[in-house]
Amino acid sequence: MNAREIRLAARPHGLPGLDAFHLVETAIPDPAPGQVLIRNLYMSLDPGMLMLIGAYPDIPIPPYEVGAPLYGDAVGEVMASGEPSLKEGDVVLHRHGWREYALADAAQVRQVDPDAYPSLSTYLGFGLVAYAGLTAVAGLRPGETVFVSSAAGATGSMAGQIARLLGAGRVVGSAGTPEKVARLTGTLGFDAAFDHHDGPIADRLREAAPDGVDVYFDTVGGEQLRAAIDVMNAHGRIALCGALARQSAGGSPDAGPGDPMRLIGKRLTLRGFTMNDHLDLASEFGRRLRQWLADGSLVYEETVVDGLENAPQALLDLVRGTYTGKVVVRLTR
Numbered sequence: 489m490n491a492r493e494i495r496l497a498a499r500p501h502g503l504p505g506l507d508a509f510h511l512v513e514t515a516i517p518d519p520a521p522g523q524v525l526i527r528n529l530y531m532s533l534d535p536g537m538l539m540l541i542g543a544y545p546d547i548p549i550p551p552y553e554v555g556a557p558l559y560g561d562a563v564g565e566v567m568a569s570g571e572p573s574l575k576e577g578d579v580v581l582h583r584h585g586w587r588e589y590a591l592a593d594a595a596q597v598r599q600v601d602p603d604a605y606p607s608l609s610t611y612l613g614f615g616l617v618a619y620a621g622l623t624a625v626a627g628l629r630p631g632e633t634v635f636v637s638s639a640a641g642a643t644g645s646m647a648g649q650i651a652r653l654l655g656a657g658r659v660v661g662s663a664g665t666p667e668k669v670a671r672l673t674g675t676l677g678f679d680a681a682f683d684h685h686d687g688p689i690a691d692r693l694r695e696a697a698p699d700g701v702d703v704y705f706d707t708v709g710g711e712q713l714r715a716a717i718d719v720m721n722a723h724g725r726i727a728l729c730g731a732l733a734r735q736s737a738g739g740s741p742d743a744g745p746g747d748p749m750r751l752i753g754k755r756l757t758l759r760g761f762t763m764n765d766h767l768d769l770a771s772e773f774g775r776r777l778r779q780w781l782a783d784g785s786l787v788y789e790e791t792v793v794d795g796l797e798n799a800p801q802a803l804l805d806l807v808r809g810t811y812t813g814k815v816v817v818r819l820t821r
Contacts, residue, residue, distance in 0.1 A: 789813025
């Protein structure tokens with residue numbers, strides 16, 4: 489039997505086009521002792537994959553290699569096992585996405601409960617990133633004002649809702665269209681939101697957060713980061729987990745946070761992080777997420793794209809702001 493996978497065809501300069509991706513067929517291997525063969529059911533897409541495609545400097549994980557399959561989070565079913573602790577039919581989470589079948593060392597996969605959520609694709613959501621950024625990184629306290637950039641996206645939509653559930657006094661979000669802004673204050677329960685295209689961002693943020701911002705959950709950087717610093721209260725904390733402004737610009741560095749005297753004068757804390765820094769919170773967050781979903785206090789938004797062959801276009805559309813919520817690719821044929 490053969491299966492399909494997507495490889496990086498060439499390292500692009502700036503934003504990639506579809507010619508940067510190569511869909512190929514490859515033989516399905518048999519697992520050796522200590523390995524499992526997985527039929528992937530869903531794979532995750534996220535803007536950070538552009539950094540891996542472009543091999544941006546200083547990224548915290550290895551870039552994609554030209555000629556090799558791309559990788560990313562995926563959830564699938566064990567089809568054959570050379571590991572006694574995993575059997576056929578088990579559902580596992582792993583990092584070998586962008587292919588229909590994955591061969592992985594057993595130590596690289598995590599068995600998950602197939603009945604924990606309405607869909608297995610929920611395991612690919614970015615709620616843990618949002619939860620860790622607000623709690624372990626920013627130290628959100630009840631009553632504080634939280635600003636979330638790109639708040640209609642996969643991570644931002646979770647960050648805003650989780651901030652509210654953790655007791656934030658006011659939650660403000662930015663988005664890229666009037667429709668997304670309306671969704672933030674309607675379906676997702678943000679207290680205020682604005683379109684970052686509608687004039688100076690610092691002015692819009694001051695209108696939305698008249699008493700200033702205590703915590704900024706940043707997935708964008710660039711002008712939105714500088715605006716947040718302008719509006720932050722003394723001793724504010726900024727959790728840095730994305731650089732969408734740079735990714736959308738094809739990797740060109742932006743102007744950064746601006747005048748350091750403003751950071752010093754306000755005694756602000758800026759801390760970068762990745763999900764891998766806080767995997768110890770996964771069980772705690774999983775319990776809370778299941779409860780929030782069960783009682784309806786959290787809305788989980790997801791866009792499902794069918795077919796591995798459509799994943800490259802979906803990734804480019806994601807970066808251009810086409811979707812809301814988490815974007816996953818359904819791989820079953």
